[in-house]
Structure formats: structure tokens, C-alpha cells
Amino acid sequence: MKTIHLARTILTTLFILNTFVMEATAQQAKATNPATLKSSGYAPVNGLKLYYEIHGEGQPLVLLHGAYMTIDLNWSQLLPELAKTHKVIALEMQGHGRTADIDRPVSRQALADDVAGLLQYLKIDSADILGYSMGGTVAYAFAIQHPAMVKKLILVSTVYKFHGWQKEVTDIFQTFKPEFFDQTPLKAAYEKVAPDPGHWRAFLTKYMEYGKQDFDFGADKVKAIKSPILFIMGDNDGVTLEHKAEMYRAAGGGVPGDMAGLPKSQLAIFPGTTHVSLMADTSRLLSVINPFLDK
Secondary structure, eight states, X not given: OHHHHHXXXXXXXXXXXXXXXXXXXXXXXXXXXXXXXXXXXXXXXXXXXXXXXXXXXXXXEEEEOOTTOOHHHHHTTTHHHHTTTSEEEEEEOTTSTTSOOOSSOXXXXXXXXXXXXXXXXXXXXXXXXXXXTHHHHHHHHHHHHOGGGEEEEEEESOOSBGGGBXXXXXXXXXXXXXXXXXXXXXXXXXXXXXXXXXXXXXXXXXXXXXXXXXXXXXXXXXXXXXXXXXXXXXEESSBOHHHHHHHHHHTTOSXXXXXXXXXXXXXXEEEEEEXXXXXXXXXXXXXHHHHHHHO
């Protein structure tokens, strides 16, 4: 019975992921060559040729995508809206999309250093950082390792330690296999832009092993982050309720605001929302992201 339940859970997860990716792909098709795109290229960073795009003008805002995603799949709906008021810098991390993989183990610390290297290459001293899921953990690492380069952090459906995810989620991480994703839009998107489309299985294997690893940045390091943080979570997004509260308290939240005053960080929990559906609700995301950035 346990095996049957796990199989059903995996299939349900993949179905929801496919639905989100297909919606993002349809939106992407409507936004080919968006008017907001100012430039794109490859930055020589830590042995990588790191692909990036710059959209719009204004205060720099870096977008860090989730696992197995590309810029287009993760951000096609949100990016054009953010680019109306910000200089949006979207990148594809090691092995993702147009950025070829290299012979280097995957780590949050290395991925965060890559982000720092890109900003230095672009001659940007500091920026706001928005990370989703895996990109959120990289954003956390970036704020810990390069605090002077962070103005504000936006962390969407993410954690600062492995067991911040619900047990059902960490259990699923242990069961993922590359072949599960072969018939998904994720593969089609990868093959469309990857320098080596045949690297698909190796890329998945590498990141699936990375996703199984236990990690904890440490509450002391998280509390030491000085930048204001906006946490955006779904009420049923895979992050435990306890960890949502733990992260917000570590950022100075959860106080009696009428007496102590409002903290610089904020927590937004969207009702009726999952880890995947959260990113499809563009209008709601903008309703909390823009005021936070403009404050």
C-alpha cells in the first residue's frame, strides 16, 4: 500500500508540474522577443559561460529560478511586469537552459558565488534578489556569503534547511529518477535551448542527487541577514507551517506590531495555493512584490 501511495503521489506531483510548465510555455509563446529585453549574453563566471538576460530599466532585480527550469518557463508571466519598473536580470544557473554544465559538484554556495560573479561582470554593486524554490535557497546563500551585494530579498516557497520541507516532500526527493521527466515539457524546453541537448539525463541525475542532500544554513546566519526579506508562501506549498514561522521570526517578524512597530521584513501566505500554483498567480505576486520593492 505504501508503494502504491508513493507512486500516486509522484504521478500527481508530475501532473501538477506539467500543467504549470504547459501554462508557462503557452505564455512564453505569446511573449516571444518581449519588448522589455535590453540585452543578453554569456558571462565568464567561475568556469561557466553563464547565460543572462537584462529586461527593463531601474533598480536591479535578480531572478533565480527553480530546479530544472529555464528563464522562460519560470518567469515568462512575471518578468515582463517586473521589467516595467525594474532592471530585471534573469540568469540560468549551472546546467540549466542555455548555461552548459561543467565538471563541478552542485552546491548552493557555488551557485551563489556565480550570481555574485555575474553582478561583478555587469558592474553592479548591489541588487534586489528574488528566488523561487531552489532559487530561494541560492538567494539565502547569496545573502549570507555576499551581504553587501543584497538590498532586499524576496524568497518564494523555499527553505533554509532541508527539513524545512514537509516529510512527504523530502521523501519524494529520494525517489525521483531522470526517466520520470522524459515525457514532460521540461525536457522539450531544455532541448530547445541547451548547448548539449544530449546532456539531459546527466543534468537531471546531478541535480536530483543534489536535491536529496541534507543541509542547514544555520539559524544564526539567517538571523544575521540585515536585508529586508519578503517571504511569499502558499498555505499548502510543501514548506512546513513551523518553518514558515521560523524563517519570519529569524527576520525579525512575528512581533505585536501595534506596540513594537512593523518589522522591515514581511510574510505573505497565499490561501488555497501550492508550491506550483503559487508561481502562476501573477497578479497576486505583483500585489505584494512591487510595494515591498518600492517601499
